[in-house]
Amino acid sequence: xxxxxxxxxxxxxxxxxxxxxxxxxxxxxxxxxxxxxxxxxxxxxxxxxxxxxxxxxxxxxxxxxxxxxxxxxxxxxxxxxxxxxxxxxxxxxxxxxxxxxxxxxxxxxxxxxxxxxxxxxxxxxxxxxxxxxxxxxxxxxxxxxxxxxxxxxxxxxxxxxxxxxxxxxxxxxxxxxxxxxxxxxxxxxxxxxxxxxxxxxxxxxxxxxxxxxxxxxxxxxxxxxxxxxxxxxxxxxxxxxxxxxxxxxxxxxxxxxxxxxxxxxxxxxxxxxxxxxxxxxxxxxxxxxxxxxxxxxxxxxxxxxxx
Numbered sequence: 001x002x003x004x005x006x007x008x009x010x011x012x013x014x015x016x017x018x019x020x021x022x023x024x025x026x027x028x029x030x031x032x033x034x035x036x037x038x039x040x041x042x043x044x045x046x047x048x049x050x051x052x053x054x055x056x057x058x059x060x061x062x063x064x065x066x067x068x069x070x071x072x073x074x075x076x077x078x079x080x081x082x083x084x085x086x087x088x089x090x091x092x093x094x095x096x097x098x099x100x101x102x103x104x105x106x107x108x109x110x111x112x113x114x115x116x117x118x119x120x121x122x123x124x125x126x127x128x129x130x131x132x133x134x135x136x137x138x139x140x141x142x143x144x145x146x147x148x149x150x151x152x153x154x155x156x157x158x159x160x161x162x163x164x165x166x167x168x169x170x171x172x173x174x175x176x177x178x179x180x181x182x183x184x185x186x187x188x189x190x191x192x193x194x195x196x197x198x199x200x201x202x203x204x205x206x207x208x209x210x211x212x213x214x215x216x217x218x219x220x221x222x223x224x225x226x227x228x229x230x231x232x233x234x235x236x237x238x239x240x241x242x243x244x245x246x247x248x249x250x251x252x253x254x255x256x257x258x259x260x261x262x263x264x265x266x267x268x269x270x271x272x273x274x275x276x277x278x279x280x281x282x283x284x285x286x287x288x289x290x291x292x293x294x295x296x297x298x299x300x301x302x303x304x305x306x307x
Contacts, residue, residue: 006293009260010262018082021082025085026071029090035163040163049272065110069111085117087119095121117144120146120186121148122163123147126145138179148186150162151198156192184260185211186217189239189251207259214262215263217265218244221276222274241281252298254304264285265282
């Protein structure tokens with residue numbers, strides 16, 4: 001039995017819920033984003049490329065079922081996983097007519113050993129019809145909706161060309177609550193113009209919002225993005241590994257002890273990463289975070305004082 005972590009990690013939560021190893025399977029549904037097609041803006045967020053942080057499997061002609069089966073065999077062998085949570089990852093996975101979404105979600109849920117869905121999307125891409133669909137699934141399956149927030153600061157959101165403000169996220173969370181749907185917020189650390197105090201303000205704000213989980217990401221520079229242009233012109237500097245570890249450790253201290261930590265750092269594609277090189281050292285970064293927390297006698301919720 002591995003030692004208990006100083007934060008409430010996703011794997012432990014899923015094992016407690018299902019009694020076995022549950023692994024996420026990332027799929028690409030071939031959807032797009034209102035911040036790329038002109039509805040909200042063009043070009044997307046400054047850190048996003050044409051692949052939309054996904055696998056690119058749809059462009060290779062693989063349907064949802066084929067993607068699941070390909071990953072299921074690999075993950076079952078590598079991690080001894082018995083059950084799977086299908087993660088709709090690329091772009092905005094509620095940004096389509098509800099009947100299209102129903103077909104995609106039904107296909108995923110019909111796959112062998114799939115216990116639920118995790119749906120990555122934007123807070124400006126949900127409405128009553130979508131939430132009602134997810135609510136029906138949540139009666140018998142585990143359903144997570146992962147809202148990309150990135151920061152609670154509107155000036156930062158404008159700087160990264162996000163296309164929505166914090167109020168939009170707040171409203172989406174309010175509309176989702178009470179439906180049996182788990183809510184996860186995505187946060188990026190190291191965004192242009194943000195300092196340590198502002199990043200920790202995001203932690204304190206989320207701590208009071210009655211959400212179920214959070215994903216923390218390092219901002220890294222990807223080829224073919226507006227952020228790459230800023231980086232090449234020396235107008236953006238990446239966080240160093242030590243600074244990132246320190247901020248994550250303190251960020252966790254402000255979060256409620258029961259909030260589920262789905263991710264603590266990013267997992268970039270090596271073939272498109274520009275900087276920082278240490279972003280590829282995922283396990284080393286996780287080890288550093290755990291070591292830092294042990295050295296500081298730190299734990300998730302240490303500074304949490306309630307909503």
